[in-house]
Amino acid sequence: MSAPERIRRATHDDAEAILAVKRALALPADAREAPRGGFLLGASLEGYRALIDAADVWVLNDTSGAVAGFAVLLPEAVLRASELWTRREAIQWDAPGGxxxxxxxxxxxxxxxxxxxxxxxAPELALTALRGAVRGGHEHLFATVVAHPVQNTASLALLRALGARRVGSVDEAYEGVGRIVSDLYYAPIGGADTRLAETTRAGRRAVR
Structure with missing residues (x-):
């Protein structure tokens, strides 16, 4: 890896570049299939600055030093204080038996x-965020993946490599997009970094 091409913690100086990546991956209202590389919903410049302050936000620099990707993970305290947590009653649980x-x-x-x-x-960026969560004492990971009106397949390979399973869904409405149905996934992440590294290698093979 060359010097500028690295994964690091985000700072406020990265907020505009993060938003630019998000805009490049926006889902058009009339989309019939997911853009290559996936897509993102919502968020604003102020929102990303707040996330950088409170959550675990990582950026990926390309060889020129520009931000080519980012990851946002909400630790437990931030998750419980978030709007997302207040909407948990909207989850339609469909978990496997047991x-x-x-x-x-x-x-x-x-x-x-x-x-x-x-x-x-993508797998290396995801691994960095996951390692931070494990070292912070977290043992359980949740994630949502848009399933309707189009399926966001970009993160599915990584979730499956992690051993995640679908446990429910959430039906919401987003301005400019309309009705969105997302599948809720769960994965146990407690354990050694070596297991996460093996997961990342599997995820890297899956996204090729």
Missing amino acids: WVLPEDRVCYFDQLAILPEARMR
């Missing part, structure tokens, strides 16, 4: 965004 909803040490993988030309780095 699965028990964890009560603590939970975190939420809010966003993983990679420009198409850098998508092979």
